[in-house]
Every structure is written in structure tokens, then in C-alpha cells.
Amino acid sequence: MLDKILNSKIWATLFKGYxxxxxxxxxxxxxxxxxxxxxxxxxxxxxxxxFTFDWYLTIFGGASSQSSFDAAxxxxxxxxxxxxxHSVIVALSASTVSTVIGTATAIALARYHFVGxxxxxxxxxLPMIVPDIVLGIALLIFFVGAGFKLSLLTxxxxxxxxxxxxxxxxxxxxLAGMDTSLEQASADLGAGPITTFRRVTLPQxxxxxxxxxxxxxxxxxxxxxxTYFIAGVGSQTLPLFILAMMRRGLRPQxxxxxxxxxxxxxxxxAIGLYLRSRKS
Amino acid sequence: MxxxxxxxxxxxxxxxxxLAPFTVMLSVFFLVPLGIMMVYSFLEPGLYGGVEWNWYPYxxxxxxxWPLNDYEEFEPIYLKIFLxxxxxxxxxxxxxxxxxxxxxxxxxxxxxxxxNLALFMITLPFFANLLVRIYAWLLLLRPTGFFNTVLQSxxxxxxxxxxxxxxxxxxxxxxxxxxxxxxxxxxxxxxKLDYSMVRASQDLGANPLQTFRRVILPLTAPGxxxxxxxxxxxxxxxxxxxxxxxxxxxxxxGNLIERSFLQxxxxxxxxxxxxxxxxxxxxxxxxxxxxxxxxxARGVS
Numbered sequence: 174m175l176d177k178i179l180n181s182k183i184w185a186t187l188f189k190g191y192x193x194x195x196x197x198x199x200x201x202x203x204x205x206x207x208x209x210x211x212x213x214x215x216x217x218x219x220x221x222x223x224f225t226f227d228w229y230l231t232i233f234g235g236a237s238s239q240s241s242f243d244a245a246x247x248x249x250x251x252x253x254x255x256x257x258x259h260s261v262i263v264a265l266s267a268s269t270v271s272t273v274i275g276t277a278t279a280i281a282l283a284r285y286h287f288v289g290x291x292x293x294x295x296x297x298x299l300p301m302i303v304p305d306i307v308l309g310i311a312l313l314i315f316f317v318g319a320g321f322k323l324s325l326l327t328x329x330x331x332x333x334x335x336x337x338x339x340x341x342x343x344x345x346x347x348l349a350g351m352d353t354s355l356e357q358a359s360a361d362l363g364a365g366p367i368t369t370f371r372r373v374t375l376p377q378x379x380x381x382x383x384x385x386x387x388x389x390x391x392x393x394x395x396x397x398x399x400t401y402f403i404a405g406v407g408s409q410t411l412p413l414f415i416l417a418m419m420r421r422g423l424r425p426q427x428x429x430x431x432x433x434x435x436x437x438x439x440x441x442x443a444i445g446l447y448l449r450s451r452k453s
Numbered sequence: 454m455x456x457x458x459x460x461x462x463x464x465x466x467x468x469x470x471x472l473a474p475f476t477v478m479l480s481v482f483f484l485v486p487l488g489i490m491m492v493y494s495f496l497e498p499g500l501y502g503g504v505e506w507n508w509y510p511y512x513x514x515x516x517x518x519w520p521l522n523d524y525e526e527f528e529p530i531y532l533k534i535f536l537x538x539x540x541x542x543x544x545x546x547x548x549x550x551x552x553x554x555x556x557x558x559x560x561x562x563x564x565x566x567x568x569n570l571a572l573f574m575i576t577l578p579f580f581a582n583l584l585v586r587i588y589a590w591l592l593l594l595r596p597t598g599f600f601n602t603v604l605q606s607x608x609x610x611x612x613x614x615x616x617x618x619x620x621x622x623x624x625x626x627x628x629x630x631x632x633x634x635x636x637x638x639x640x641x642x643x644x645k646l647d648y649s650m651v652r653a654s655q656d657l658g659a660n661p662l663q664t665f666r667r668v669i670l671p672l673t674a675p676g677x678x679x680x681x682x683x684x685x686x687x688x689x690x691x692x693x694x695x696x697x698x699x700x701x702x703x704x705x706x707g708n709l710i711e712r713s714f715l716q717x718x719x720x721x722x723x724x725x726x727x728x729x730x731x732x733x734x735x736x737x738x739x740x741x742x743x744x745x746x747x748x749x750a751r752g753v754s
Contacts, residue, residue: 192559192571195552199578199632202589205599209592218592219602274474281471285464297475300483302738304690306707307490307727308483310714314493314724315486334482337475366467395582397693402714415584419697423591431585442580446573 203435210428218425228429252414253430260394260411263325267332268389274333275340275389276382280374283348298342300335308335309402316403323405331403332393339392340385343449347381380448387445391438487731494724502718512725531709535729538705541623541695542688546681548628549635553680554673556636557643572640579633587697590626591617594698618700626698627688634687635680642676675748682741690730706730 209218213225234250282294300308312331313323321327355377359369375382397412404413411434418427497509511521518529560571578586593599596613604610616622650672654664692707699705706726713723 188555188559188562191555195556195559196574198552198629199575202586202593202629203578203581205592206585206589217597217602219597219599274478277471278475281468285468285471287468293472296479300479302686302734303487304686304730304734306690306692306710307487307731310710310723310727311486311490312482313714314489314720315482318489330482334478337478341475366463391580395580397583412582412584415582415588416693419584419588419591423588423595427588431582431588434582435585438580438582439577442577443573446576450569 206428206431206435209425210432212425215425218423218428228425229433232426232430256409256411256414259325259408263328263332263400263410264390264393266329267336267393268386270329271333271336271340271389272382272386275337275385276344276378278337279341279344279348280370283345298338300338301342305396305398306402309399312399313402323403323408325408327403327405328400328408328410331399332396335399336389336393340382340389343385343388344378344381347378347384351377384445384449387441387448391441391445395438490724491728493721494728496721498719498721502720504721509721512721515722516725516729531706531726534704534709535706535726537620537703538689538707539733541620541627541703541705542685544620544624545627545631545688546635546684548624549632549684550639550677550681552628552632553636553639554677557640557676560640561643561646575636576633583630583693586630587626587694590622590629591697594622594625617698618702620699620703623695623699623703623705626694627691630694631684631688634683638680638683639673639676642673646672675745678741678744682737685737686734689733690727 210228211224211226212218212221213227214220214222232250232253234253278297282290282297308331312327312334316323316327355373356369359373360366364372395412396410397416400410400413401416404410409417415427415430415434418424418430493504494512495509497505497507498512499505511519514521516531516535518527518532520527556575560568560575563571591598594616595601596615596617598616600616601610601613605613646669650668651664654668655661659667690707690710692705692711695703695705695708696711699708706729710723710726710730713719713726
């Protein structure tokens with residue numbers, strides 16, 4: 174009876190309708206920012222006046238045709254370029270290092286047996302479970318106590334620590350579905366462990382490694398909470414810059430900046446998700 | 454030395470080489486900082502920030518409202534804020550569950566490319582910047598925001614409604630940012646749902662409601678519980694959502710931690726609050742792991 178009900182036309186339509194509501198809930202708020210980012214009305218963004226590119230131009234230092242009141246809120250383009258540069262440096266370094274570390278660890282756990290392996294495995298995913306705020310302040314106390322100057326380096330170290338766990342999980346998933354007979358064949362044919370790794374293992378797990386790298390890159394680029402606690406005066410990143418902008422009041426420039434950031438992360442995420450879903 | 458000995462030695466050496474970087478990093482930049490934080494929570498706050506190395510249990514005393522001296526009264530304000538945080542986190546779990554459960558059935562009944570597209574669409578917002586997603590709800594809920602403007606121009610209200618700075622607005626923001634965390638575990642379970650069990654229950658005369666309550670719900674429970682745990686954890690410690698959508702009216706423990714570190718510079722008290730969050734998380738994770746282990750043991754026997 175239930176099966177029939179679930180397969181009936183009414184239920185199928187209801188489910189479909191609900192599905193679109195669900196997707197609407199996920200995307201309409203983001204779509205709203207997109208529409209607002211082209212609205213010339215800076216007094217009330219919810220009322221459409223006319224189409225403009227001004228907000229995109231002003232965040233890169235372009236002159237606004239709008240009132241001088243808006244110009245006063247315009248950030249100098251040098252600031253934007255500086256914080257974007259910081260974010261890219263942090264994200265690239267942290268995701269590169271964590272990809273190497275996470276991959277090495279995933280291979281070790283997939284190919285070797287040792288005492289306490291399960292405990293070690295649980296320890297490795299711990300940084301993903303600990304709430305961001307706890308990790309952030311623990312690192313802040315540690316860095317200040319150990320005499321580190323808060324800078325881009327402390328952010329990179331902080332990010333690398335928890336991103337390695339993410340890469341480890343992604344690469345491990347790839348290794349779990351892998352055929353080990355090729356590695357054995359390579360060893361039987363006289364290839365050393367390094368040659369086997371480079372010529373046999375690495376090409377097979379490559380989609381997982383690249384997927385893990387991209388995931389780490391986006392998480393680092395987007396991270397607010399941990400960075401918030403361990404960034405120094407001269408090491409503001411793009412999310413912290415947006416946070417500071419939001420605290421000063423909602424200006425149309427935030428819409429434009431948000432849209433650019435969304436587009437950039439969605440493209441990278443789409444590539445990463447595609448690579449992860451692809452079969453070998 | 455035999456050759457098998459050298460192979461064994463070489464194997465052990467490469468294992469150590471592979472594991473060394475993560476082990477060192479995890480110890481120095483994760484376990485040690487957490488340990489130091491724990492120690493800090495028992496130290497006396499310094500007059501101008503920092504700590505005095507004296508045993509000082511009053512950081513925890515303050516949380517439960519214990520007066521430090523004759524000038525203070527018993528005032529469990531921090532405990533109230535923690536309870537409110539628990540309440541918001543639980544409401545967030547319920548909210549994400551109600552939204553995601555039917556959606557998981559919707560996707561699980563799709564086929565091929567359509568299903569992949571739906572999964573992709575649902576996963577993608579997870580990668581949108583946290584601040585941008587909260588910002589979207591500020592635009593929707595504030596007095597001159599989307600909802601109020603639409604309602605006003607439709608003539609339904611005269612004065613804008615107070616949609617922001619309530620427990621409700623904080624919960625909406627949390628549900629919005631944490632939906633993918635609830636959806637994926639539930640979906641993984643619903644996808645595997647054995648419909649022959651559903652049919653069997655009906656053949657044996659159960660009505661749809663009974664079938665749902667006695668068969669479908671228990672079979673998908675692991676996904677629901679898993680999703681609830683990973684939604685609850687980030688919701689409990691969150692301070693970004695309440696600081697924008699809750700304003701000064703809705704305080705969560707995360708806001709208190711942030712303030713004791715960056716404004717009042719009372720680090721030991723902040724550390725004690727962070728440990729309170731951490732303890733709740735540990736309790737939850739241990740509960741979830743032991744439940745999983747039990748389920749696995751039952752599966753084997």
C-alpha cells in the first residue's frame with residue numbers, strides 16, 4: 174500500500190514540488206545577492222531602481238557614478254588586492270603542504286599494518302571534529318605562548334593542521350577502492366618502491382589527490398573562524414576583510430565582492446566534485 | 454643478515470617516514486595547544502591579559518554562577534547562555550532534519566544523471582563562504598530587507614517586523630549553513646533503504662504510518678543520528694551566526710569565548726568555556742562511536 178502510495182502520481186508530484194522548494198531554500202538567498210549586486214539603489218537594496226556595474230567597478234577602485242556618500246565607503250583597491258594576495262598565499266601553501274602530508278599518511282595507513290592503527294586513524298580525523306572556535310583559541314594561546322608573531326605563517330600552520338585531515342580522508346577513500354594487484358605486479362617485475370609509487374600508485378590515486386587539494390584550497394580560502402583568532406595585524410585575509418566590512422554596515426560593494434567570491438569557489442568546487450565522482 | 458630482515462627494516466623505515474610529518478604536526482600544533490588550553494582554564498587571569506601561574510578553579514566557578522567573593526552574588530548568567538546555546542543547537546538539528554529527510558527520499562528515487570545533478574546542486578552551497586551565506590539572510594531579514602519590503606509594499610504590514618536578532622533568526626541562519634551536513638548522511642542511508650522490508654511490513658498488514666514508524670524510521674536512524682551529531686557540533690560553538698543574526702540580543706557561548714579572548718582579554722575564562730564546548734562534543738562523539746561499534750558487532754554476529 175505504502176509502496177503504491179509512494180509511487181502514485183500525487184506523491185511523485187508532491188516530492189518533486191518539495192524538491193524544488195528545497196533547492197530554492199538553498200539557492201534563492203544567494204541569488205538575491207547576485208541580483209542586488211547589479212541594483213543601483215544603495216539606500217534600500219530590496220527596491221530595484223536601475224541596472225549598474227558600479228559596485229563591481231568600485232571595489233577595484235573605479236569611480237562611482239553614484240553619490241559621494243558611496244564613494245566614502247569605497248575601499249582602496251590596494252587593500253582588496255592585498256587581502257586577496259594574502260588569501261591566495263595562505264590557501265596555496267596550506268593546501269599544497271597538507272596534500273603532501275595527507276596523501277603520505279593515507280598511503281601509510283592503507284598499505285601497512287601496525288599496532289594501534291585504529292587509534293591512530295581516529296586521532297587523524299580529530300581536527301575535523303573539534304569545533305573551529307576551540308581550535309582557533311587553542312592555536313592562539315599556543316602561538317602567543319611560544320613567542321610566534323601572528324602572521325601569514327601562523328595562519329598557514331593552523332590551516333595545514335586541519336586540512337591534512339581532510340586530504341587524508343579524501344585520498345583514503347580513493348585508496349580503499351583501488352586494486353593492489355598492479356602494485357604487486359610492478360614489484361614482482363623488479364621496480365623499486367619509489368618507481369612503483371611514481372608509475373603505478375600515484376597515477377591511480379591522482380583524482381583523489383587533486384580532489385583533496387581542491388577541497389583543502391577552498392576550505393582554506395573560505396575559513397573565517399580559525400583565521401579570525403590567529404591572524405595578525407598585517408595578515409588580514411579576504412574573509413576577514415568581508416567580516417570587517419559587514420560589521421561597519423551593509424554596503425552594496427559587499428554584494429559585488431560576495432558574488433565574485435561565490436563564482437570563484439563554485440568553479441573550483443565543481444571541478445573537485447567532478448574529479449572525486451569520476452571512476453578510475 | 455637475511456634478506457627478509459632487510460625488507461622488514463626497509464618497510465618499517467618507509468612507514469615511519471610516511472607517518473612522521475602528520476604525527477609531528479598533529480602533536481605540536483594540535484594536541485599540545487589543546488593541552489595548554491586545558492591548563493590555562495585552571496589559571497588565574499592576569500590583570501592586563503595573560504595569566505598568573507596560580508591554581509584558580511573560579512573560571513569554572515563563574516560558569517555555574519559561584520560567587521568569587523562577598524561582592525558577587527550567585528548569578529548563573531553564563532550557564533543560562535550555555536543552555537540557550539544548547540537549545541539553539543538542538544533546534545538547528547531538528548530544523549535541518551525536517552528539511553533534509555523528505556529531500557533525501559526525493560533524490561533517492563531519481564535515476565542516473567538527474568540524480569547526480571541533484572546531489573551536485575545540494576553539495577555545492579556547502580562550498581559557499583560562510584559569511585556570504587549569513588550575509589544573504591541579513592539581506593532577507595533586516596528591517597529594510599527583502600521580506601519586510603515585500604510585506605510592506607503588499608500593504609500587509611505598516612511597520613517592519615522584528616525578524617532579526619531573535620533565537621529564530623539565529624536558528625534559520627544555522628539551519629541554512631548546516632543543511633548539507635545533515636543531508637549527506639541521511640541520503641547515504643535512505644539510498645540503501647531496502648524496499649522489500651517496506652513491502653513485507655505492508656503484506657503483514659501494517660498501515661502506512663506504522664510502516665514508517667516501525668520500519669522506515671529505524672532503518673534510516675543511523676543516518677539521522679550521524680547527521681545530527683555533525684550538525685550539532687558546529688552549531689554549538691558557532692559565534693559568527695549569532696553575532697550577525699542574533700546581535701546583542703541572542704548570546705551564545707561562542708560569543709562569550711570570542712569576547713573573553715579578543716576584548717576583555719580574560720583568557721583562562723575563555724579557555725574554560727571552550728572546554729565546556731569541547732566536553733559536550735567529546736560526550737557526543739563517544740556516544741556515537743560506541744553506538745556504531747555496537748551496530749557493527751550486531752552485524753557480525
